[in-house]
Amino acid sequence: MTESTLFTLAFALYVLSLVVYFAGLFARRDRWAGGGLALAVLGFAAQTAALIMRTVSSGHAPFTNMFESLSFLAWAMVLALIVFGRTSRVPRLGPYLMLIVVALDALASSPLMPKGATPLVPALQSYWLWLHVSVTLLGEAFFAVAFVSSLLYLAAGDEEKKVRLDALAYRAVAVGFPLFTLGGLVFGMVWAYRAWGSYWSWDPKEVWSLITWFVFALYLHTRIVMGWKGKRSAFVAVIGFLAALFTYFGVNYLLAGLHSYA
Amino acid sequence: MKRVWKFLSSVKLAIVLIILLAVSSIVGTLIPQGRSAVEYTARYGGSLAGIFDALRLTRLFRSPWFLALLSLFVANTVVCTVTRFAPKWRRAFRQATEGDPKSVLSMRSSCRFRLPLDLDAARGSVERALRRRRYVLSRSLHGDKAVIQARKRRLGWFGSDVVHIGLLVILAGGFTSGLASRRTQLSLSNGQTTAVPGASFELRLDKFETEYYPQGGVKDWKSTVSVLDGGARVRAGTVEVNEPLTYHGVSFYQQGYGWTWDGARLVLEIRAPGDAASSRTVTLKAGERVPVEGVPGVTQVSVRSFVPDFVIGQGNQVQSRSDEPNNPAALVEAWKGEERVYSGWVFAKFPEFGQGHGTGGPSPRDANKIAVVLKDYTGAAYSVIEAAKDPGATVIWIGCALVTLGLFLAFYWPPREIRVVLETAQGRVDLAAGGQASKSRDAFQAEFDEIFASIRRPE
Numbered sequence: 001m002t003e004s005t006l007f008t009l010a011f012a013l014y015v016l017s018l019v020v021y022f023a024g025l026f027a028r029r030d031r032w033a034g035g036g037l038a039l040a041v042l043g044f045a046a047q048t049a050a051l052i053m054r055t056v057s058s059g060h061a062p063f064t065n066m067f068e069s070l071s072f073l074a075w076a077m078v079l080a081l082i083v084f085g086r087t088s089r090v091p092r093l094g095p096y097l098m099l100i101v102v103a104l105d106a107l108a109s110s111p112l113m114p115k116g117a118t119p120l121v122p123a124l125q126s127y128w129l130w131l132h133v134s135v136t137l138l139g140e141a142f143f144a145v146a147f148v149s150s151l152l153y154l155a156a157g158d159e160e161k162k163v164r165l166d167a168l169a170y171r172a173v174a175v176g177f178p179l180f181t182l183g184g185l186v187f188g189m190v191w192a193y194r195a196w197g198s199y200w201s202w203d204p205k206e207v208w209s210l211i212t213w214f215v216f217a218l219y220l221h222t223r224i225v226m227g228w229k230g231k232r233s234a235f236v237a238v239i240g241f242l243a244a245l246f247t248y249f250g251v252n253y254l255l256a257g258l259h260s261y262a
Numbered sequence: 263m264k265r266v267w268k269f270l271s272s273v274k275l276a277i278v279l280i281i282l283l284a285v286s287s288i289v290g291t292l293i294p295q296g297r298s299a300v301e302y303t304a305r306y307g308g309s310l311a312g313i314f315d316a317l318r319l320t321r322l323f324r325s326p327w328f329l330a331l332l333s334l335f336v337a338n339t340v341v342c343t344v345t346r347f348a349p350k351w352r353r354a355f356r357q358a359t360e361g362d363p364k365s366v367l368s369m370r371s372s373c374r375f376r377l378p379l380d381l382d383a384a385r386g387s388v389e390r391a392l393r394r395r396r397y398v399l400s401r402s403l404h405g406d407k408a409v410i411q412a413r414k415r416r417l418g419w420f421g422s423d424v425v426h427i428g429l430l431v432i433l434a435g436g437f438t439s440g441l442a443s444r445r446t447q448l449s450l451s452n453g454q455t456t457a458v459p460g461a462s463f464e465l466r467l468d469k470f471e472t473e474y475y476p477q478g479g480v481k482d483w484k485s486t487v488s489v490l491d492g493g494a495r496v497r498a499g500t501v502e503v504n505e506p507l508t509y510h511g512v513s514f515y516q517q518g519y520g521w522t523w524d525g526a527r528l529v530l531e532i533r534a535p536g537d538a539a540s541s542r543t544v545t546l547k548a549g550e551r552v553p554v555e556g557v558p559g560v561t562q563v564s565v566r567s568f569v570p571d572f573v574i575g576q577g578n579q580v581q582s583r584s585d586e587p588n589n590p591a592a593l594v595e596a597w598k599g600e601e602r603v604y605s606g607w608v609f610a611k612f613p614e615f616g617q618g619h620g621t622g623g624p625s626p627r628d629a630n631k632i633a634v635v636l637k638d639y640t641g642a643a644y645s646v647i648e649a650a651k652d653p654g655a656t657v658i659w660i661g662c663a664l665v666t667l668g669l670f671l672a673f674y675w676p677p678r679e680i681r682v683v684l685e686t687a688q689g690r691v692d693l694a695a696g697g698q699a700s701k702s703r704d705a706f707q708a709e710f711d712e713i714f715a716s717i718r719r720p721e
Binding site: 119121122123125126128174175177178181182185186189190193194195196197198199200202204207208210211214215217218221222225226251255 | 273274276277280281283284287288290291292295323436439445475477479480481482483502503504505506513515516517648650652655658659662665666669670672673674701
């Protein structure tokens with residue numbers, strides 16, 4: 001099987017997983033969620049194989065353009081779902097997270113995104129590309145879990161469900177925050193120092209990842225030290241994920257800077 | 263003084279500062295930083311640009327008020343870390359003290375039951391069960407009573423302190439860089455030597471190469487360099503993008519490259535049209551006039567000028583669009599004695615144009631007399647290398663390591679604590695136990711239940 005067949009297969013499995021998840025939700029069959037998760041896991045396996053094949057054939061990490069980094073983010077979000085899907089006792093996490101995964105994959109495969117594995121410009125030829133991008137996107141995938149559960153929290157009425165959603169959002173931030181700090185800020189600084197000779201240039205992308213970091217630092221301090229919970233925490237987590245999204249997409253299109261690759 | 267201390271130790275201050283830092287950072291990305299006054303006026307109009315300048319929004323991250331905000335952040339972090347440290351230290355490391363079963367049972371997880379054993383046997387059984395789960399124990403004995411304190415992953419309590427210390431170290435590193443870092447761009451062509459600013463040694467470029475992918479596109483820029491100290495070569499190596507070379511605290515980075523066409527060597531082929539046998543090749547520089555033999559009607563040839571990237575600009579003037587050799591062209595003149603018999607631009611990439619279509623200058627009298635082709639051109643690519651000395655960088659890496667370590671300690675290494683009070687009563691032992699974990703409480707509850715189930719019903 002070729003790499004693009006595997007990508008398509010993964011995408012199809014994700015769509016199927018989404019359909020099964022939502023069918024279960026509307027038909028009020030909780031057990032169908034297991035089927036949704038199983039399909040997502042199969043899709044994850046197919047995409048993992050595709051990512052490996054792409055790495056082998058192009059000889060570099062599979063996240064050098066928007067298509068590659070979007071589909072890696074989708075992959076990382078499925079991984080986060082596998083981590084939290086069963087233990088969180090939040091049946092709605094699966095369907096809504098898969099909705100984002102499918103949307104990201106659809107965006108990645110839209111004709112707007114260049115797909116070919118292109119040769120790397122000199123600045124990107126570094127193993128720090130691996131470390132910086134993969135760990136950052138992994139952290140952001142957990143922020144996406146916090147985002148989904150916070151939105152569900154804001155929409156939920158049932159008190160018991162709310163407690164679980166609130167706890168899940170916090171756990172996801174607690175896993176994602178160290179990863180995002182390490183990948184996005186620390187590895188980014190190390191790489192910038194190697195490539196440009198300066199670890200921090202106040203470039204818009206750098207500053208926006210710092211802003212994202214501030215928002216989640218705020219989430220943790222208000223929660224751990226000041227005892228914020230529930231609605232206020234959920235708002236901060238939603239803002240944090242939106243800041244992460246803006247760092248990822250918005251900065252490239254709206255603000256000019258050094259970081260013009262993806 | 264006390265009020266200042268109280269103000270600085272408050273978490274509310276930390277939260278306000280985080281919000282202020284985030285908001286000012288957003289402003290700093292919406293207004294492009296460090297541009298010229300003209301650019302701001304063109305962009306925002308005079309009055310708004312004036313306001314931005316007065317508030318230092320155009321150099322926001324170096325402005326006095328932003329630095330004041332950071333200083334307050336430093337003071338706040340120091341005071342918070344100091345005031346919270348002692349209680350945490352006691353919690354993690356103090357010895358087990360007198361235990362009151364009531365306070366133990368008020369912990370988040372708790373249980374109590376009676377064991378048909380004597381005190382020593384009961385204590386042994388409890389300690390074995392806890393040790394098996396890798397708890398570190400401390401105990402105190404008071405006659406017919408024993409208090410056991412069990413803790414694990416104690417460093418997790420200090421995760422946030424390590425993060426905060428790391429942040430302070432990073433800010434110290436940034437401050438050091440801001441004051442002491444020096445960076446200079448050096449432009450070097452092959453064989454050229456230049457003094458490294460702020461250092462006693464010199465840098466020589468031995469060779470500069472651009473590597474291309476087979477399908478086109480630049481693969482790498484590579485400068486082979488030597489470091490010279492007092493004329494002697496003390497270090498040789500290559501500088502590539504992502505692969506700097508460091509010598510005595512100065513790092514050399516491949517920043518870019520450029521072309522210089524002064525004195526470029528040009529190779530021209532000259533012949534009579536339709537007469538391959540008359541073809542002659544000459545090598546010359548722009549401004550030179552050289553003799554030619556064997557081409558009918560021509561005795562000398564000269565090049566008035568050369569451009570690497572030919573384009574007709576405003577007012578029909580010939581210009582070079584860039585320094586890249588995208589469309590190299592030479593204005594060639596041919597002479598018979600002192601009579602100019604040919605004048606025209608010839609293009610390396612479009613040889614068919616070299617048949618005497620003059621652009622600028624007087625028209626050739628007999629354009630079809632000769633044909634000229636620009637066969638080759640050799641400019642010099644020069645390498646742009648940045649020499650940087652940044653004593654703050656090492657400090658930054660220490661800070662980054664601390665922040666990362668602290669975060670993983672705080673979130674991936676959550677401490678757990680169990681306290682057990684054993685009291686002899688009527689020949690048996692009353693056990694009261696309590697425990698708590700800062701994270702993953704479900705998993706802790708499961709562990710707690712298992713430990714005490716195994717004590718209650720030993721196999």
